[in-house]
Amino acid sequence: MEKKIKRINIVRKVLLSLLAAAVLALPLAACGPEAGESAPSEVPSQAVETTPAPSGGAGGATTLTVRFGNSVPFTMYLEDNDTAAAIARHVGTADWRLPIYHYDDYEGWEAFQYYDIPSRYEIPSNAQTVTAEKAGEVYYSEPNRIVLFYHDGEISGEYTLVGHFEVTEEFTSAVENNPVLEGWGNKIVNISPGA
Numbered sequence: 001m002e003k004k005i006k007r008i009n010i011v012r013k014v015l016l017s018l019l020a021a022a023v024l025a026l027p028l029a030a031c032g033p034e035a036g037e038s039a040p041s042e043v044p045s046q047a048v049e050t051t052p053a054p055s056g057g058a059g060g061a062t063t064l065t066v067r068f069g070n071s072v073p074f075t076m077y078l079e080d081n082d083t084a085a086a087i088a089r090h091v092g093t094a095d096w097r098l099p100i101y102h103y104d105d106y107e108g109w110e111a112f113q114y115y116d117i118p119s120r121y122e123i124p125s126n127a128q129t130v131t132a133e134k135a136g137e138v139y140y141s142e143p144n145r146i147v148l149f150y151h152d153g154e155i156s157g158e159y160t161l162v163g164h165f166e167v168t169e170e171f172t173s174a175v176e177n178n179p180v181l182e183g184w185g186n187k188i189v190n191i192s193p194g195a
Helices: 002-029 082-093 169-176
Strands: 063-068 074-078 096-100 112-116 128-130 137-141 145-149 157-164 186-193
Touching: 063 082, 074 082, 082 137, 082 157, 082 186, 096 112, 112 186, 145 157
Parallel strands: none
Antiparallel strands: 063 074, 063 186, 074 157, 096 186, 112 145, 128 157, 137 145, 137 157
């Protein structure tokens, strides 16, 4: 009788352990491609900082190269401030592939997109209140967000200007028609060191 009770207790522990593992694995299962889709051959990656940060100024970098999905490259001209320098420094260690999670539920969404930077990157901010933005302007917004205005906008916020693009029909079209990365449900912006 005592052996039978021990065996039942062991079986209960094993079953509870398996159940707990299954419950913990459920949130991870939602991170992959949707049902019926195959995983993309190239998974969006995030840059990994590998060099210490120099202090102050743009540190020599004056441009970054940006692609919206697989578009032609566009040049982002950087401002001469610590925020732009930190972004250029981090991008200089490895290209950034940043997802656009959503933007169509914000007032004025037709004028801008935002890209979240992983929180492991420390980026200083010298935010000022901005109430009107010009097409092509790029701002940093805390916490760790890059905001691109590809149309003129009047959206009040606390931003640090970090750069700008020359606005052309080709540029606006690339931003607006950036395709969703197959199998992941996100649009991607690729940011790399300037030429």
